[in-house]
Amino acid sequence: MADPMRVRATESGGVVDVKILMKHDMETGQRKDSSGKTIPSWHIAHVAIKAKDKEVFRGQFGTAISKDPFLNVKFKGAVKGDEVVVSWVDSKGESRTDKAIVS
């Protein structure tokens, strides 16, 4: 798997706030390396967040999302102690899944 992402999930007033920091270069395909060759694009394409086996958020990223993508979302339907699972798949097929317990 790729480098781990940091996931923090906190619940307040019935709403779970999830903050995620993914580790990814997110190449746009616009940059050139020192020899002048274009560095091909490489980016997280899909993000899925689940809690209690139910999908609570889905995202599709393009190349314009910044390096080491940050994502903050909120949802209802989980309480302290429940597990939140975050997964991503990138344009090369690499993937990463990380979990956090709602606190």
Added chain:
Amino acid sequence: MNKQRRSVVQITALIGLMVTTGLISQSQAQDWNKAAFDGKSLDDVMKALGASGFEKSNAITLNAPDIAENGAVVPVGVVTSLKATQMAILVEKNPSALAAQFFFPEGAQPFVTTRVKMAQSSNVYGLVKADGKWFVASKEVKVTLGGCGG
């Protein structure tokens, strides 16, 4: 084959692989919206998202700085009181206008914050789909140092 197209072909091939290995579902695989991410203008993206048009709405708040010191990392957030099922963030003057799109199943709050790259000062659009219709809020963000590299 141009590099952009090649990487998109790679994505579709790999997503096919991901579906067979069960990492993402069939419906997610069909969803990586190549046409929308290829769109160069607002209209291109909207067409690819299946929107016949969009209505300005005060019920959407687009959080973004007036001036971004670093175009590589511009925090952008969209929040709305509308019953959003889908949202999208567009940066008008980027090589491809669509930065990301988000889907909100039941229980998800209509709120998202992320960070985008901006090639130059531009309007940023927060689009929200609610009740089958698309609504928009926009903000001009000035960029002192462009964020797409090169």
